[in-house]
Amino acid sequence: MSDAVLRVNNLQTQFQTRAGVLKAVDGVSFEVARGRILGLVGESGSGKSVTGYSILGLIEAPGQVAGGEVLLNGKDITRLKGEAMRQVRGAQIAMVFQDPMMTLNPVLKIGTQMIAAVRAHDRVSRKVARARARDALAKVGIPSPEERLEAYPHQLSGGMRQRVAIAIALLHSPAVIIADEPTTALDVSIQGQILAEVRRLADETGTAFVWVTHDLAVVSSLADDICVMYAGRVVESGPAADVIGSPRHPYTAGLLASVPAEHEPGTKLPQVPGSTPSLANLPQGCAFAPRCAKAGPACTTTPPVQKFEDGRTALCHYPIEPVSCQPLSLTSTTYRSAS
Amino acid sequence: MIGFLIQRVLQALMVVIAMSIIVFLGVYAIGNPIDVMIDPASDQALREALIQRYGFDRPLFEQYFIFMNNMLHGDLGESFIYRLPVLSLILSRLPATLELALTAMLIATLLGIPLGLWAGYKPDSLSARAIMGFSVLGFSVPSFWVGLLLIMVFAVELGWLPSGGRGPTTEVLGMNLSITSLEGWSYILLPAFNLALFKLGLLIRLTRAGTVEVMSSDYVRFARAQGLSEGKVVGLHVLKNISIPIVTVFGLELGSTLAFAVVTETVFNWPGMGKLIIDSITVLDRPVMVAYLILVVFLFVMINLVVDLIYGQLDPRIRVKAAS
Numbered sequence: 001m002s003d004a005v006l007r008v009n010n011l012q013t014q015f016q017t018r019a020g021v022l023k024a025v026d027g028v029s030f031e032v033a034r035g036r037i038l039g040l041v042g043e044s045g046s047g048k049s050v051t052g053y054s055i056l057g058l059i060e061a062p063g064q065v066a067g068g069e070v071l072l073n074g075k076d077i078t079r080l081k082g083e084a085m086r087q088v089r090g091a092q093i094a095m096v097f098q099d100p101m102m103t104l105n106p107v108l109k110i111g112t113q114m115i116a117a118v119r120a121h122d123r124v125s126r127k128v129a130r131a132r133a134r135d136a137l138a139k140v141g142i143p144s145p146e147e148r149l150e151a152y153p154h155q156l157s158g159g160m161r162q163r164v165a166i167a168i169a170l171l172h173s174p175a176v177i178i179a180d181e182p183t184t185a186l187d188v189s190i191q192g193q194i195l196a197e198v199r200r201l202a203d204e205t206g207t208a209f210v211w212v213t214h215d216l217a218v219v220s221s222l223a224d225d226i227c228v229m230y231a232g233r234v235v236e237s238g239p240a241a242d243v244i245g246s247p248r249h250p251y252t253a254g255l256l257a258s259v260p261a262e263h264e265p266g267t268k269l270p271q272v273p274g275s276t277p278s279l280a281n282l283p284q285g286c287a288f289a290p291r292c293a294k295a296g297p298a299c300t301t302t303p304p305v306q307k308f309e310d311g312r313t314a315l316c317h318y319p320i321e322p323v324s325c326q327p328l329s330l331t332s333t334t335y336r337s338a339s
Numbered sequence: 340m341i342g343f344l345i346q347r348v349l350q351a352l353m354v355v356i357a358m359s360i361i362v363f364l365g366v367y368a369i370g371n372p373i374d375v376m377i378d379p380a381s382d383q384a385l386r387e388a389l390i391q392r393y394g395f396d397r398p399l400f401e402q403y404f405i406f407m408n409n410m411l412h413g414d415l416g417e418s419f420i421y422r423l424p425v426l427s428l429i430l431s432r433l434p435a436t437l438e439l440a441l442t443a444m445l446i447a448t449l450l451g452i453p454l455g456l457w458a459g460y461k462p463d464s465l466s467a468r469a470i471m472g473f474s475v476l477g478f479s480v481p482s483f484w485v486g487l488l489l490i491m492v493f494a495v496e497l498g499w500l501p502s503g504g505r506g507p508t509t510e511v512l513g514m515n516l517s518i519t520s521l522e523g524w525s526y527i528l529l530p531a532f533n534l535a536l537f538k539l540g541l542l543i544r545l546t547r548a549g550t551v552e553v554m555s556s557d558y559v560r561f562a563r564a565q566g567l568s569e570g571k572v573v574g575l576h577v578l579k580n581i582s583i584p585i586v587t588v589f590g591l592e593l594g595s596t597l598a599f600a601v602v603t604e605t606v607f608n609w610p611g612m613g614k615l616i617i618d619s620i621t622v623l624d625r626p627v628m629v630a631y632l633i634l635v636v637f638l639f640v641m642i643n644l645v646v647d648l649i650y651g652q653l654d655p656r657i658r659v660k661a662a663s
Binding site: 056058086087088089090091094095097099102103104105106107108112113116117120121152154165168169171 | 568575579654
């Protein structure tokens with residue numbers, strides 16, 4: 001994967017609070033290649049959304065990106081300020097947010113918002129901008145896009161609004177789109193449609209996606225690669241099918257075991273014991289150790305990044321041995337491309 | 340839409356009727372206008388004649404119905420004191436108050452909204468704190484005192500601006516206005532600023548509160564993620580979202596400024612409607628009082644109507660509810 005369009009190296013995002021410095025993102029590294037989809041998975045508070053915001057430089061005080069680099073086509077964008085960063089945002093790297101009810105301005109027409117987004121980076125006439133907005137809406141599968149431009153957000157359904165948000169993100173054909181749980185607020189059938197659409201867009205336009213989610217089922221059906229985050233760190237990464245089929249980190253294994261699809265109805269669902277630790281009060285060494293069945297004496301020291309021969313990594317002293325059985329699918333559908 | 344307008348007009352009529360009854364009863368309770376109108380030394384025959392002429396001998400409800408009947412025929416009566424038709428009396432004072440109130444609102448809006456936006460955009464900055472401190476002074480310091488202070492500094496000490504009065508006026512569309520000449524502006528500047536101060540403080544706080552709220556919303560974050568410039572984020576996304584409360588307060592304040600600019604008009608000796616109504620109250624000039632208050636009701640209803648229509652333009656969700 002040397003052709004990565006986005007490479008995140010040892011990213012650190014910290015929040016200065018009264019309780020001390022919180023390391024919301026602590027040394028996260030990953031990369032995405034053209035047209036690929038990376039699933040960034042984790043529980044609430046694992047730092048996955050903050051990672052997304054950090055990449056775009058949208059962390060607000062008292063938070064700040066304290067270290068590491070974000071290489072977009074080889075260029076570090078964490079040091080860009082003001083106008084230089086603005087020119088990157090939306091043009092080369094875009095973002096889609098979680099709640100489509102909140103991300104569009106309720107008092108502005110869809111067209112007005114899209115035209116502003118086009119003209120933020122390209123000096124074109126309103127007419128040209130409008131035509132591009134219309135084409136973008138058509139591209140994400142919105143029927144009669146011309147009329148939708150005249151609509152206000154409240155006149156569209158949640159799924160439709162999220163398509164509009166994705167269309168806005170696509171306006172400038174960015175190299176990367178960060179999607180922060182964009183289907184969480186939608187019902188399952190709409191989610192399916194959007195996932196299929198995103199897969200198609202990634203294949204057709206070559207845009208790479210970083211798909212932030214807590215939903216393993218979504219990731220298993222959509223992503224090419226997976227990064228599992230826990231307490232601000234990537235604890236496991238690798239190709240999606242391999243990670244789902246044979247997790248090497250105990251935390252990933254625990255998450256997968258708690259997906260209902262794999263269990264007989266009526267039986268007790270296994271769960272990862274305990275809850276996510278507070279960032280203000282992380283355990284020494286491995287942050288997952290107190291909840292881990294495999295924890296041993298070494299776990300009080302910071303675990304090493306174990307690199308395996310198949311391109312996978314795990315942040316663990318005692319990684320699980322690989323199993324070679326056929327990977328189970330968490331859902332009946334898959335949006336992953338055949339390649 | 341038509342139904343909405345009819346409803347508004349009916350509401351206004353109800354208010355006019357209720358208000359006129361209250362004023363009639365109120366003036367009746369305060370005292371007898373005849374005592375103010377004529378020399379106490381005049382003889383009984385003259386007194387009787389005047390009482391007859393103005394109909395004070397009839398029962399109150401009859402006086403009221405005569406007044407209302409005349410009003411429906413477009414006749415608001417004649418001032419007891421000035422012996423002039425009430426309507427032309429009030430209308431002759433209206434332009435002075437109108438231009439004073441509008442200039443004050445203009446000052447308050449043009450200063451208040453940008454200052455409030457800035458204070459909400461950078462709420463922790465020193466300049467924002469200074470603006471907020473100023474806004475507290477703006478609506479807590481009594482306006483007559485500020486008026487006197489302004490006169491002392493700019494008229495007496497510095498001698499830059501006249502201390503009161505209206506200065507030269509020119510006739511525009513049948514109204515005498517002073518804002519058409521530079522010298523006129525020198526007269527209107529101090530009273531307008533004095534009148535604007537309270538509204539300025541109010542608008543700053545209102546704009547700031549809205550801006551702080553909207554700046555933390557998802558759609559502002561999304562707009563930034565699209566690479567919109569900060570100017571565009573504030574000018575397009577923030578301004579339109581905070582404008583509903585601003586328009587509401589603007590309307591209310593415009594109405595109350597037009598009707599009750601009394602203190603400022605008195606301090607600066609500005610010959611507007613506020614002075615007229617105060618003078619009329621002291622001499623129990625009932626026709627002027629009632630007609631004036633009817634005009635005030637009319638102004639408020641009109642302003643609120645316009646504000647309601649603007650709401651629909653500002654927020655499409657309100658428009659849809661009104662239509663369904």
